[in-house]
Each structure stands twice: as C-alpha cells, then as structure tokens.
Amino acid sequence: MTKWKFFKQGVLEELPLQVGVFPFGVIYGIMAIESGLTPLQAFLMSSIIFGGASQIVFLQLFSSASSIGTIVASIGAVNSRHFLYSASMIEFLGNLSLKWRIILGYLLTDEAYAVSIRKFMNEPPNRFLHFHLLGTGITLFLSWQISTLTGVLLGGGLPQFLNLQFIIPLTFIAIIIPMVKSFSTLLVVLGSGISALIFKNLQMDFWIILSACVGIMLGIVTSKFDIKS
Amino acid sequence: MIWTSIILCGIITFLIRFIPLSGVVSAEPSPFIKNSFKYIPMAVLTPIIVNDLSIIQNNSFFLIDNYKLYAGVIAIIVAVISKNILATITLGMGTFLIMSNFINI
Numbered sequence: 001m002t003k004w005k006f007f008k009q010g011v012l013e014e015l016p017l018q019v020g021v022f023p024f025g026v027i028y029g030i031m032a033i034e035s036g037l038t039p040l041q042a043f044l045m046s047s048i049i050f051g052g053a054s055q056i057v058f059l060q061l062f063s064s065a066s067s068i069g070t071i072v073a074s075i076g077a078v079n080s081r082h083f084l085y086s087a088s089m090i091e092f093l094g095n096l097s098l099k100w101r102i103i104l105g106y107l108l109t110d111e112a113y114a115v116s117i118r119k120f121m122n123e124p125p126n127r128f129l130h131f132h133l134l135g136t137g138i139t140l141f142l143s144w145q146i147s148t149l150t151g152v153l154l155g156g157g158l159p160q161f162l163n164l165q166f167i168i169p170l171t172f173i174a175i176i177i178p179m180v181k182s183f184s185t186l187l188v189v190l191g192s193g194i195s196a197l198i199f200k201n202l203q204m205d206f207w208i209i210l211s212a213c214v215g216i217m218l219g220i221v222t223s224k225f226d227i228k229s
Numbered sequence: 230m231i232w233t234s235i236i237l238c239g240i241i242t243f244l245i246r247f248i249p250l251s252g253v254v255s256a257e258p259s260p261f262i263k264n265s266f267k268y269i270p271m272a273v274l275t276p277i278i279v280n281d282l283s284i285i286q287n288n289s290f291f292l293i294d295n296y297k298l299y300a301g302v303i304a305i306i307v308a309v310i311s312k313n314i315l316a317t318i319t320l321g322m323g324t325f326l327i328m329s330n331f332i333n334i
Contacts, residue, residue: 023315041231048239053270058238060277068234075238077273079245080266086249087258093250105247166297166325167318169281170304172274174317177308179271188268189275196276197284208276215272220265 003128010116010135017111021140022147024052027167029151031056034164035063039152046148050141051109053175054078060168061208073209085113092120093130104130107137182226184219191218296332300325 025046032042037059049055054075061071085108093104116133123129158164180186192215199207248254258266282301283291292298304321311317 020314027318037231041235045235045239048235049242050239051242053274054238054242057274057277058234060281062231062234064280068230068237071234072237072241074273074277076241076245077269079242080269082242082246083249084258084263084266086246090249090252094252098251101250102247105250106243108246108250161326161330163325163329166281166300167322169278169297169301170318170321171314172278172281173301173304173321174308174314176271176274176278177305177317178312185268185271188272192272192275193279196279200276200280208273208280211276212269212272215275216265216268219268219272220261223264 003131006126006128006131007135009119010132010137011139012135013115013119014112014136014139017115018139018143021052021111021143024171025144025147026151026154027171028052028055028059029148029153030155030158030164031059031151031167032148033152033155034158035059037062039155042152042155043145043148046144047141049075050106050144051075051079051082052144053172056168056171063165066208070206070208073206077209077212081110082108082113085110085117088117089113089120089133093133096130100130104133104137107133107141109137109140112136112140182223184223184226187222188215188219191215296325296328299328 028046029042032045032055033039037045045055045058049058057074057078058071061074066074086105089104089108093101096104112133115136119132120129176189180189192211195211195214196207199210204210278301282297283295284298300321303324304317307313307320308317
C-alpha cells in the first residue's frame with residue numbers, strides 16, 4: 001500500500017467514531033464558555049491539550065478555583081493511560097524520525113489509538129504504516145476543533161436555567177461506568193468516591209489526588225481477586 | 230493564570246504521549262505499572278463526580294432534596310444499561326432539569 005492509501009484508510013476508519021466525538025466537542029465548547037473562559041481560550045485549549053475528558057476536568061477544576069498544581073496533576077493523571085498507548089506503539093513507530101514521532105505523539109488520543117493499533121497489529125510490516133495513524137489522528141483533530149468551535153459559538157447564547165454545568169459530572173459518569181468491568185475497578189470507584197466524601201468534608205487540600213490514591217491502592221491490592229478472562 | 234494552566238496541561242499531556250515514543254524510557258512498562266495505570270482515570274474522575282453531585286454542602290450531607298444526586302443515580306443506571314455517552318448525558322440532564330424546574334419537594 002502507498003502512503004496515501006494508508007492515510008485515506010485511517011481517515012475513513014476514524015470517521016464513524018465522530019458520531020460520538022462531535023457532540024462531546026460541542027458540549028466541551030458550551031461548558032468552556034459557561035465556566036468563564038474566553039472564546040479564544042476555550043478554542044485554543046482544544047489544540048494545546050487536545051484531550052476530551054481532560055479538558056472537561058480542566059473546566060471543572062478551574063470553575064471551582066483549584067490551584068494550578070491540582071489542575072496539572074489531575075490532567076496528568078487522567079491522561080496517564082496515553083503513556084501505555086505510546087509504549088505499545090514503539091514497536092511500530094520506533095524507527096521513525098524525531099519529527100514524525102513528535103507529530104504522531106501529539107495525535108495519539110483514545111480514538112486514534114483504538115483504530116490504528118488494530119491496523120498495525122493486523123498488517124504485515126510496511127514502512128508507510130504510520131500514515132494510517134496520521135489519517136486517524138488528523139481526522140479526530142479536525143473534528144474536535146470544528147465541534148469545539150461550534151460549542152463556543154453556541155455557548156454564550158443559552159439560558160441560565162439549563163444549568164449546563166451539570167453536564168460535567170454526567171459526562172464523567174458516562175466515561176467511567178463502562179470502565180467498571182471487574183471487582184477491583186468497582187472498588188477503585190467506591191474507594192475513591194467514599195474517600196472524596198471524607199476528605200472533602202475534612203476540607204483537606206489536594207482531596208482529589210488523595211482520594212484517587214486511595215482508589216488506586218485499593219485496585220492494586222484487590223486486582224488478584226479479579227476473574228481472569 | 231488560565232493561560233499558564235492551559236499551557237502546562239498541554240505540555241504534560243504531550244509529554245505523556247511522546248516520552249515512550251521518544252525512546253528515553255524503557256519501551257515496555259512492567260505489569261505492575263500497567264495494572265496501576267488502568268485505575269488512574271476512574272480514580273481521579275470519581276471524586277470530581279462526587280463533588281459535583283453536591284452530596285456534601287456546608288460540611289454536612291445533602292441527600293433528600295438533592296436533585297443532582299437523583300439525576301446522577303439515573304445517569305449511572307442509564308450508563309450501566311446503555312454504555313452510551315449521549316444517552317447518559319441526555320437522560321441525566323433531562324431528569325435534573327425536570328426536577329429542578331418543575332418539582333417542589
């Protein structure tokens with residue numbers, strides 16, 4: 001296959017996922033304006049951070065006047081799974097030039113990874129394979145920018161009684177619940193949730209990070225009880 | 230402050246995605262690291278949900294008249310059944326709007 005064919009295939013395989021991505025981008029754009037960001041800040045965040053859930057986490061923490069340290073640590077934690085995506089890609093992208101690895105590292109989001117890693121694992125070695133990830137990544141990038149802009153333009157014009165801020169926890173519920181697939185993941189959610197109630201009530205600083213640590217430790221300790229599939 | 234936060238978050242996000250590809254660290258994380266990493270997103274997002282459902286207000290539990298809590302429970306049920314982001318947001322938001330605008334408990 002040629003470069004162009006890999007790229008085109010990446011674009012075409014990524015397009016169906018935009019049914020879920022586009023409304024999410026619009027919601028982010030609306031929420032960003034509701035949270036007090038300027039249209040420029042809201043729009044550029046989508047290319048500077050370029051991560052759906054992490055941008056919504058940013059808005060929530062920003063609107064609750066959290067410190068920069070808490071915001072950056074929380075964003076890093078939410079995006080930590082991308083470290084594993086990147087590590088699993090080294091086998092296919094490790095020989096590329098630094099310029100390519102920088103571009104593809106930037107584009108390595110959940111949806112682009114999910115589509116391209118399947119292609120990489122099922123395709124015989126080919127020196128143009130990375131064009132597939134370029135196709136999936138650019139498709140997602142453009143969709144995210146356009147949907148964000150749509151939300152930003154809609155944002156200011158919506159009535160207050162809609163209480164759109166409440167979309168943030170609902171979005172997180174929608175993201176987390178499908179991740180709860182085992183005994184240990186259930187305990188992570190329960191442990192971090194109950195810890196949050198306790199630590200927040202005690203008005204402790206960094207209560208999000210502390211609660212997360214409790215949840216993660218519970219998950220690690222109880223993972224041996226999970227039924228192996 | 231906002232721009233600084235956005236740029237720092239952008240840098241940390243890029244580094245997380247790029248560092249393994251850069252070849253600076255060992256390519257294959259240990260099973261312990263892999264196992265721990267999968268718990269991080271849900272462990273960070275759950276406290277934010279708990280906070281946003283306003284279960285704690287003024288240092289006491291706020292449960293009975295808490296429309297956000299009821300809507301959150303509906304959203305959890307919808308998410309368990311449908312595993313669909315849009316359905317979860319729509320039905321959770323719909324429950325909250327109906328309760329907060331039309332019901333006086």
